[in-house]
Amino acid sequence: MTYDPVSANPLSGNPLTSRDDVVGGLHALFDPLLPYFSEGGARVRLDGAAAHFDRAAADLEGFARPLWGLTPLAVGGGSFEHWELYRRGLANGTDPEHPEYWGAVNSTDQRMVELAAIGFTMRMVPQHVWAPLSQKAKDNLAAYLLHARQFDYADNNWKFFRILVDLGLEECGVDFDRSLTEKYLEELDGFYLGEGWYRDGNVRRIDHYIPFAMHFYGLIYAKLARGDEKRVAAYKERAVAFAKDIRHWFDEDGGTLAFGRSLTYRFACGGFWGALAFADVEALPWGEIKGQFMRHLRWWADKPIAHGNGVLSVGYGYPNLFMSESYNSAGSPYWALKAFLPLALGADHPFWTAEETPAVIDETPIPLKHPGMVMMHTKGNVVALSSGQQNWQMRNGTEKYAKFVYSSRYGFSVEVDERAYHQGAFDGALAFSDDGRHYRVRETNEVAQIAGDTLYARWKPWSDVSVETWLLPANPWHIRVHRITTPRALHATEGGFAIGRADLNADRLREEAGRAVAHSATDLSVIVDLAGTRDGRTQKAYPNTNLIVSKTLVPQLRGDIAAGTTVLVTAAMAMPAGSDAEAALNKPPAAPDLAALEALFARAGIDVSAILVPERF
Structure with missing residues (x-):
């Protein structure tokens, strides 16, 4: 029989409509790890691929991350037959004399990340992982955690990891320096921007780490802290405000905006909804929160996200090392199990008893000033126009943060050959070349502003070339205006949305002066030149570059840019195939008035929060 990679997904075939279904999904995800x-x-140890940290830390990652799901399961009364295995692992991993010792933490270290799950488990189910240990094993485990927590943690969401360890130590009666806990809680508050939004450290990025880390851990703290009522109240109030915005990162089918780093954690992106339930915060009606949570799990159930043995792969919609981070080991994807936090709640909790309600979908654009985005809901999709973010520290950071547009249905593509300009995907981006081989795209911004539902940025692909870009919603289209000032001739390629490509060249492609259209069996993608003479091309992108599907088509506009000042005006859209898409295809928006855009930002432009920290190289 032909191998079906979807059937290897442990969630495949699970209806994921009830608490029992979610319990079954967790067991199905964990069981392939046992061998x-x-x-x-x-x-x-799940395979031979490496992360930047040592193998012992990677092996600890594979051991600890499943606890994010297994611990809530036990709290909620669920059955798990392998606690003895975890007790044995804790005893041996923290014993310096045992060959499976994890190695000591002696500086900022990946082990700090993984110990957070152990601290959480000690706090929640000490009867499974602490009380049955021998005194020697307890002493070793406590000593290991106390030693690790004395070092500086990374200046971002990592600061929560010490706090989670401290919750576990406190529960198990181990004394520790509480001033370190308070210090990090204060420093985490320094990342708060207002209106529910944080930044993940003093960096120009506001991504999924805000819901699945900053708020996720904050809501756990809000549930478990003792005697910190003011901060607990603040965490809950912030989550309520944040929920009203972050719901617009999710589409009506449960897909979430593919944006930023660490997307291999997959359904951890839905962990915020479960964390609201865990902390008893009805930020939105329970039916809406449950709907967001369950739809998101279901969205993943038909994706080929696991290897043939049922082990989750590094990747997003399918196994893909091109999009991975240097800190992704084979065990990294199991942070996805953070989504199972609401299993700590009994079946009678209103989260579980509520009837799912549909996503709140508004065709009116929703501006989000802190991440520098304008959100648009279209059928089965959410689109984000984006300006103001950057990440030079991560592989493919430019593609993950600095494109003009991101999407839940169409994801984004990472480039795999910086010396192959004519083969680039450049979806959601404008690429320039001065030699026909190498290229430059937007990596950062000198200025990034928002005015109403319109974005503006000034950026430089080279020190002597300046580009101003305005992004405007025109649902289901969006418009990009670029004013390019260059002292020398360049060539430019601009891409629309990437859609899945069929085998046997079964798709229909249209390449015309000023327009390119790709029709697949499921989707339509188009890019139109609203002011200019560029040629349309439908690019067959390199395989395994898009996050969601492994083979894609990208409509592009290509042309020469003369020395001097050139204005390009582009419209792009993608929709599921059908009559709505065909109707939209025939009604592209009109080009906006550039002078009116300049006047708008002179009058009402405000800086995007994401850019309001110094650049880091």
């Missing part, structure tokens, strides 16, 4: 536990239980 990979070491004899001593402390290490889980």
Whole structure:
């Protein structure tokens, strides 16, 4: 029989409509890991691929991350037959004399990340992982955690990891320096921007780490902290405000905006909805929160996200190392199990008893000033126009943060050959070349502003070339205006949305002066030149560059840019195939008036929050 990669997905075939379905999904995700536990239980090694940290830390990652789901399962009364395996692993992994010892933390270290799940588990189910241990094992585990927490943690969401460890130590009666806890809680407050939004450290990025880290851990703290009522109240109030915005990062089918780093954590992106339930915060009606949570899990159930053995792959919609981070080991994807936090709640909790209600979809554009986005809901999709973010620290950081547009249905593509300008995907981007081989795209902005539902940025692909870009919603289209000032001739390629490509060249492609259109069996994608003489091309992108599907088509506009000042005006859209898409195809928006755009920002432009920290190289 032909191998079907979708059937290897542990969630495949699960209706995911009830609490029992979610419990079944968790077991199905964990069970494929059992053959990979070491004899001593402390290490889980899933394949030979490497992260930047050492193998012992990667093995700890594989051991610890499933606890984000298993611990809530136990709290909620669910059955799990392998706590003895975890006790053995904790005893051996923290014993310096055992061959499976995890190694000591002696500086900022990946082990700090993974110990947070252990601290959480010690706080929630000490009867499974602490009380049954021998005194020697308790002493070793406590000493290991106390040693690790004395070092500086990374200046971002990592600061919550010490706090989670401290919750576990407190529950198990281990004394520790509480001033370190308070210090990090204060520093985390320094990342708060207002209106529910944080930044993940003093960097120009506001991404999924805000819902699945900053708010996720904050809501856990709000549920579990003792004697910190003021901060608990603040965390809950911030989550209420944030929910009203972040729901617009999710489409009507449960897909979330593919944007930023660490997307291999997959359904961790829905962890915020479960964390609201865990902390008893009805930020939106329970039916809406439950609907967001369940739809998101269901969205993943038909994607080929696991290897043939049922182990989750590094990747997003399918196994893909091109889009991975340097800190992704084979165990990294199991942070996805953070989504199972609401299993800590009994079946009688209103989160579980509520009837799912549909997503709140508004065709009116929704501006989000802190991440520098304008959100648009279209059928089965959410689109974000984006300006103001950057990330030079991560692989493919430019593609993950600095494109003009991102999408839940169509994802984005990462480039795989910086010396192949004519083969680039450049979806959602404008690429320039001065030699026909190398290229430059937007990596950062000198200025990024928002005025109503319109974005403006000034950026430089080279030190002597300046580009001003305005982004405007025109649902289901969006418009990009670029004013390019260059002392020398360049060539430019601009891409629309990437859509899945069929085998046997079964798709229909249209390449014309000023327009390119791709028709697949499921989707339509188009890019139109509203002011200019560029040629249309439908690019067959390199395989495995898009996050959601492995083979794609990208409509592009291409042309020469003369020395001097050139204005380009572009419209792009993509929709599921059908009559609505065909109707939209025949009604592209009109080009906006550039002088009116300049006047708008002179009058009402405000800086995007994301850009309001110094650049980091």
